[in-house]
Amino acid sequence: MRRVVTLALLLGGMRLILPLGSQVPGAEALLVFGFLILAAYTAGELVVQVGVPKIIGYLVAGLLFGPSVLGVVSTAATLALKPVGTVAIAFIAYLAGAELKWEELRRTGLRLLQVTGTELLVCFAVVGAVLLALAPWVPFLRALEPAPRLAAAAVFASIAVIHSPAVTMAMLSETGARGRVATTALGVVLLADLLVVPGFSVVLAGARGVLGGAAGAPSLWLTAWEVVGAIPIGVLLGVLVALYLRHVGREPVVFAALIAVLGMGLAEQLHVELLLLLLVAGFVSENLAAHRGDPTLREPMERSAAPVLVVFFALAGAKLELAELLALWPVVLPIAAARIGGIWLGTRLGARWAGLEPAPSRLMWTGLVSQAGVAIGLVTIAAESFPDLGAAMRSLLLGVVAVNEAIGPLVFRWGLQRAGELVPGAAAARGPAHAH
Amino acid sequence: MSGGLLLVALVVLGYVAAHAGFRWLERRFFVVGGGEYLVLGVLLGPYAGRVLGERDVLDFAPFIVLGLGWVGVAIGMRLQLRRLVRVSAQALGIAVLQWAIAASAIFTAMLLGLRAGLHLPPERALPVALVAAVLGSTTSVRGVEVVRRRHGGNPTLRQVETTAVTGALLGLVAFTVVLAAWHAPVHVVPRAPTPTEWVAIALAIGLVGGFLFYLFLGGESDPDRLVIALLGAIILIAGAAAYIGLSPMFTGVLLGAMLANTAPQRSRLRRLVLGLGAPLELAVLVLIGALWRPSEYPWFFPLATFVLLQPIAKLGAAALATQAGGRPAGVHAEWGAALTAPGWLPLALALNWRLLPGAPAANLLLTMAIVSTILYDALAPRFVRRASGLDRVVEGDA
Numbered sequence: 001m002r003r004v005v006t007l008a009l010l011l012g013g014m015r016l017i018l019p020l021g022s023q024v025p026g027a028e029a030l031l032v033f034g035f036l037i038l039a040a041y042t043a044g045e046l047v048v049q050v051g052v053p054k055i056i057g058y059l060v061a062g063l064l065f066g067p068s069v070l071g072v073v074s075t076a077a078t079l080a081l082k083p084v085g086t087v088a089i090a091f092i093a094y095l096a097g098a099e100l101k102w103e104e105l106r107r108t109g110l111r112l113l114q115v116t117g118t119e120l121l122v123c124f125a126v127v128g129a130v131l132l133a134l135a136p137w138v139p140f141l142r143a144l145e146p147a148p149r150l151a152a153a154a155v156f157a158s159i160a161v162i163h164s165p166a167v168t169m170a171m172l173s174e175t176g177a178r179g180r181v182a183t184t185a186l187g188v189v190l191l192a193d194l195l196v197v198p199g200f201s202v203v204l205a206g207a208r209g210v211l212g213g214a215a216g217a218p219s220l221w222l223t224a225w226e227v228v229g230a231i232p233i234g235v236l237l238g239v240l241v242a243l244y245l246r247h248v249g250r251e252p253v254v255f256a257a258l259i260a261v262l263g264m265g266l267a268e269q270l271h272v273e274l275l276l277l278l279l280v281a282g283f284v285s286e287n288l289a290a291h292r293g294d295p296t297l298r299e300p301m302e303r304s305a306a307p308v309l310v311v312f313f314a315l316a317g318a319k320l321e322l323a324e325l326l327a328l329w330p331v332v333l334p335i336a337a338a339r340i341g342g343i344w345l346g347t348r349l350g351a352r353w354a355g356l357e358p359a360p361s362r363l364m365w366t367g368l369v370s371q372a373g374v375a376i377g378l379v380t381i382a383a384e385s386f387p388d389l390g391a392a393m394r395s396l397l398l399g400v401v402a403v404n405e406a407i408g409p410l411v412f413r414w415g416l417q418r419a420g421e422l423v424p425g426a427a428a429a430r431g432p433a434h435a436h
Numbered sequence: 437m438s439g440g441l442l443l444v445a446l447v448v449l450g451y452v453a454a455h456a457g458f459r460w461l462e463r464r465f466f467v468v469g470g471g472e473y474l475v476l477g478v479l480l481g482p483y484a485g486r487v488l489g490e491r492d493v494l495d496f497a498p499f500i501v502l503g504l505g506w507v508g509v510a511i512g513m514r515l516q517l518r519r520l521v522r523v524s525a526q527a528l529g530i531a532v533l534q535w536a537i538a539a540s541a542i543f544t545a546m547l548l549g550l551r552a553g554l555h556l557p558p559e560r561a562l563p564v565a566l567v568a569a570v571l572g573s574t575t576s577v578r579g580v581e582v583v584r585r586r587h588g589g590n591p592t593l594r595q596v597e598t599t600a601v602t603g604a605l606l607g608l609v610a611f612t613v614v615l616a617a618w619h620a621p622v623h624v625v626p627r628a629p630t631p632t633e634w635v636a637i638a639l640a641i642g643l644v645g646g647f648l649f650y651l652f653l654g655g656e657s658d659p660d661r662l663v664i665a666l667l668g669a670i671i672l673i674a675g676a677a678a679y680i681g682l683s684p685m686f687t688g689v690l691l692g693a694m695l696a697n698t699a700p701q702r703s704r705l706r707r708l709v710l711g712l713g714a715p716l717e718l719a720v721l722v723l724i725g726a727l728w729r730p731s732e733y734p735w736f737f738p739l740a741t742f743v744l745l746q747p748i749a750k751l752g753a754a755a756l757a758t759q760a761g762g763r764p765a766g767v768h769a770e771w772g773a774a775l776t777a778p779g780w781l782p783l784a785l786a787l788n789w790r791l792l793p794g795a796p797a798a799n800l801l802l803t804m805a806i807v808s809t810i811l812y813d814a815l816a817p818r819f820v821r822r823a824s825g826l827d828r829v830v831e832g833d834a
Contacts, residue, residue: 006652010672013644020629020637020680021622027678030498034672038652041664080498254715307664 003042010035011072029080032073036081037307039065040314053409054174055167055313062317073318081315083264086274088312090260090267091305092166093275096190097234097282098298099169101290108187111354115184116191118350119343119368120161120199126342128157130335137331140392151210152389158203159378159397160339162196163189164408165275167370170309171412173302179421184360185367185412188347190279192368197273198227200378204385211386222271230276233266237277238284245285245294252300259297260304316405325399332399339400343368359419366415370408371401466586466817468578470780471810473718477725478806488726496723498675500787501684503720505674506713507784508685511604512692513706523598530595530754530761531602534775535573537753539610543569545745546738550797553737560796563618567789568738570607570614571805572746573753575600576779579816583826591766592824596774599754604781605689611785612638612686620681620794638682642690645673649691650698659708662701666708683788717780724787724806731800742804743811750775774823777816778808 014035043061044054065072131153135141140156141149168189172182201224241259245252263281267274282301289296325332344365351361379397383390416422480488547565550556556564577600580593616634629637649669656662673691674684692709696702754772763769786805790798812819 002654003652006648009648010645013641013648014676017637017641017676017680019624021624027498027501027675030501030671030675031679032675033498034668034670034675037664037668037671041661041668254712258715303660303663306660307667310664 003045007039007042010038014072028074029077032077033081033084033311036062036065036073036311036314036318040310044310053171053413055170055409056406058310058313059317059320059405062314063320063322064317065314066318066320068318068320068322073315078315078318081311084308084311085315086264086268087260088305088308089166089274090264090278091301091308092169093278094256094260094263094282094301095298095305096165096169096186096193097238097279097284098286098296098301099186100190100283100287102283102287111356112184112187112191114354115347115350115356115364116188116195118353119188119346120192120195122346122349123161123339123342124154124157126345127160127335127339128153130338131156134331134334138396140389140396148211151207152386152393154203155207155382155386156393156397158196158200159375159382160335160400161192161342162200162371162375162378163192163368164370164375164405165189165193166309166312167405167408168367168412170313171367171370171409171416175413175416175422177416177421179416179419180357180360181363181367181415181419182421184356185364185415188364189368193275193279197276197378198224201227204382208385211389226271226273227276229270230267230272230274231280233270233272234277234280235284237263237266237281238288241281241285241297242288242292242294245289245297246292249295252295252297253303256297256301257304260301319398320402320405321395321398324395325402328396328399331396332403335396336400336403339404340365340369363415363419366411369404369411371404375401466582466821468582468814468816470721471814473721474725474783474806474810477722478728479725480722481726481728483729490727490729493723493726496719497791499716500720500723500791501674501678502671503716503723504784504788505670505677505684505688506709506716507720507781508608508674508683508688509670509692509695510688510709510713511601511608511685511781512689512694513696513702513709514601515605515689515693516696516702518697523594524764526761526764527595527598528602530757530764531599532606533757533760534599534750534753534772535603535606537756538749539569539573539607541749541753542572542742542745545741545749546572549738549741554733556733556797563614564797564801566614567611567785567801568742568804570610571778571782571785571801572742572749572808574603574607574778574781574785575750575775576777576781576813576816577601578779578813579774579777579818579820582817583820583824587821587826590824590826591764592768592771592774593820595764595767595771596820596824599775600779607781607785608683608686608689611788612683615682615792620792622680634680634682637680638677638686639690641673641676641682642687643694645669645676645687646691646694646698650694653699653701655700657701657704659704662704663708663712666705678791681792683785685784685788720784720787721780724783724802727787727790728802728806729799731797731803733797733800735800735803738800739804739807743808746778746808747773747776747812768823768825770823770825772823774820776819777812778805779813779816780809783809 014031017031040058040061043057045057047057047060048054062073064070066078067073067075131138131141132149135149135153141152144152168186171177172186237259244255259281260278263278264274266272267277286296286298347365347368348361351364375397379394383394386393413422478484481493482488482490543565546568547561550561550565551558575596577597580597580600584593613631613635616631616638619631619634622628649665652669653662653665656665669691670688673687677684677687695705699705751772754775758767758771782805786802789795790802792798
């Protein structure tokens with residue numbers, strides 16, 4: 001309560017200051033950034049008291065203070081804070097890579113691939129089929145001929161299958177969950193991330209042949225480079241991190257933040273996939289360091305990531321467009337439901353094929369519902385590739401993402417609880433970046 | 437390679453190098469590092485190597501503002517009442533007097549120079565001379581820290597430290613008053629704030645912000661949550677000050693002082709501020725260098741006046757202040773020479789001035805701060821050791 005009152009007073013103070021005008025470029029974004037950290041942090045602390053994941057609190061804070069409701073965080077400020085989201089993805093990717101153990105991958109890699117591949121294909125098919133069935137009510141499909149309609153539905157479905165490693169990682173961090181459901185869900189989410197980007201690229205290239213793309217849209221070669229090129233650069237960065245940890249090793253929290261920012265800069269400059277680059281870097285550096293018995297960067301990275309992730313999720317909430325969501329809800333809800341159904345069916349079939357134990361077979365789907373940044377990033381690429389359909393496709397996908405973003409953490413928490421993998425009291429004590 | 441990426445890569449490399457390099461320089465040559473990052477920034481900037489464009493650097497403006505706020509909080513964290521009350525009135529009086537005399541001397545000389553040499557109108561010459569006086573009268577504490585690490589403390593080092601911290605505080609107050617008095621016009625209903633009201637607003641942002649943050653923190657002890665809350669508070673306070681054209685450093689000092697004196701987690705917060713601030717400082721140094729551009733005015737005369745006058749004014753001011761207040765027991769007669777190095781605060785202040793749209797002679801002031809830092813800062817430990825008489829101890833021991 002004390003923090004809520006303090007926050008209200010800070011908000012009042014900000015309201016007094018805002019009319020006094022901006023003098024230094026970027027200062028408003030900084031002001032909003034600071035407020036958002038404190039607001040989201042407070043909301044996270046509040047909701048955890050009633051058994052709701054902190055991420056939901058961050059999202060709600062973003063939505064509440066964002067352009068859709070109170071407007072404290074303007075649309076311009078959310079755009080100015082875009083680099084924060086990119087750094088957050090860099091942190092998340094590094095931490096996700098650090099979670100992957102070489103030995104475990106060798107042991108379970110094939111089974112994970114079976115589950116992930118099946119889940120993605122089934123989900124793609126189910127979402128695509130439902131979308132085609134609803135075509136007369138879907139704004140970007142209703143005017144198209146059958147072949148272009150199929151192509152556009154395929155593009156949409158290839159984005160809809162994407163999960164959110166950020167939310168899954170953050171939920172595991174927050175709850176401290178350990179167990180087969182938690183680790184299998186994480187493995188599937190991470191592997192899916194490696195598969196969906198090339199998959200999306202193939203679908204996009206095919207759709208461009210049918211729908212005709214915009215001039216200057218990313219080519220297949222460029223997209224292939226984004227994926228393939230990220231691997232050697234990630235390895236190089238990972239080796240450099242391992243060398244630092246071995247020979248210098250001082251102030252790792254600060255170094256971790258610098259590495260995330262450096263990775264972001266490298267990905268942007270060399271046109272490679274940020275998520276994959278940092279994922280590989282995290283995987284290489286942690287496994288190298290662990291192999292030699294050196295200290296690792298995972299825990300310092302979690303420390304550095306904590307405030308960034310709070311803002312990342314709050315910004316995701318701020319970007320939710322309530323009005324658009326309300327206008328599209330008759331189409332959004334069946335598609336979101338179809339996606340969840342596809343994930344459930346896909347994981348069940350995949351788990352049976354891979355011969356997984358009963359618990360992950362039944363419940364790992366709960367960790368795959370969330371969606372966030374990567375999906376939004378890919379729909380932006382699709383929107384640029386097909387300017388005529390892009391805006392409507394983007395609105396619908398953002399609606400689906402909003403639903404999944406809101407219910408995903410709750411569903412995953414329920415799944416972990418059902419599997420008996422929640423650590424009592426962990427949610428209250430841990431922050432969003434605290435991986436187990 | 438893009439400017440932004442290069443900058444990030446430089447900071448990463450610089451950060452790693454600083455850990456090894458700074459201590460090595462200190463051990464081997466008894467000098468402190470930092471100036472090389474400024475030179476590097478200038479060499480990469482739009483007027484030398486052209487690797488970093490003006491746009492690249494200005495893209496980092498929010499980051500610079502955060503860095504300035506952070507510097508302020510780090511200074512504020514030093515202002516612990518428990519420690520301050522142990523400083524004798526005599527030492528404090530000498531510190532205040534020394535700063536006032538040095539600042540007045542530099543102000544007078546610069547004002548005359550700017551009016552007679554550059555023919556600046558009074559409304560432009562006055563704020564520039566005032567800012568130059570603030571830049572010229574601050575003192576580095578890094579030299580004291582290095583000497584204390586090697587030789588232990590003594591009364592001279594305590595007097596130099598008191599003078600440096602007092603000077604920083606008074607300089608920031610004076611700088612805020614200048615910003616308030618020459619504030620860019622703001623069109624708000626019913627009327628724009630007066631200079632006094634701007635100062636009151638700056639005080640309110642720092643003090644009320646600090647108090648609210650103290651309430652916000654409560655008894656929080658988890659390190660991760662402290663980092664989140666501290667970052668939020670510093671960003672908010674620095675952003676608010678910069679947003680309305682005031683100094684993020686000043687509001688930062690107030691926030692730091694509030695926390696240092698009220699928060700139960702003060703020592704943990706202090707460690708966080710100092711630990712997380714190190715790469716920020718390096719990045720800001722490179723950015724300062726990269727933001728440098730040739731002065732819009734003939735620069736040689738004012739620059740030479742400033743650079744030559746600075747040590748003379750400080751030394752003379754220290755002698756006069758000691759004469760007026762009496763030399764505290766154990767303080768070396770030539771202690772004023774220990775004040776020669778300006779430290780990084782003038783750079784931060786000049787940068788703050790440079791970021792304000794339409795600030796007069798911003799490039800000239802930034803050039804003055806850069807040159808005086810490069811000239812005097814590296815040798816700060818040697819100045820301090822010599823002025824405190826510890827070099828003779830070393831020679832005697834040897």
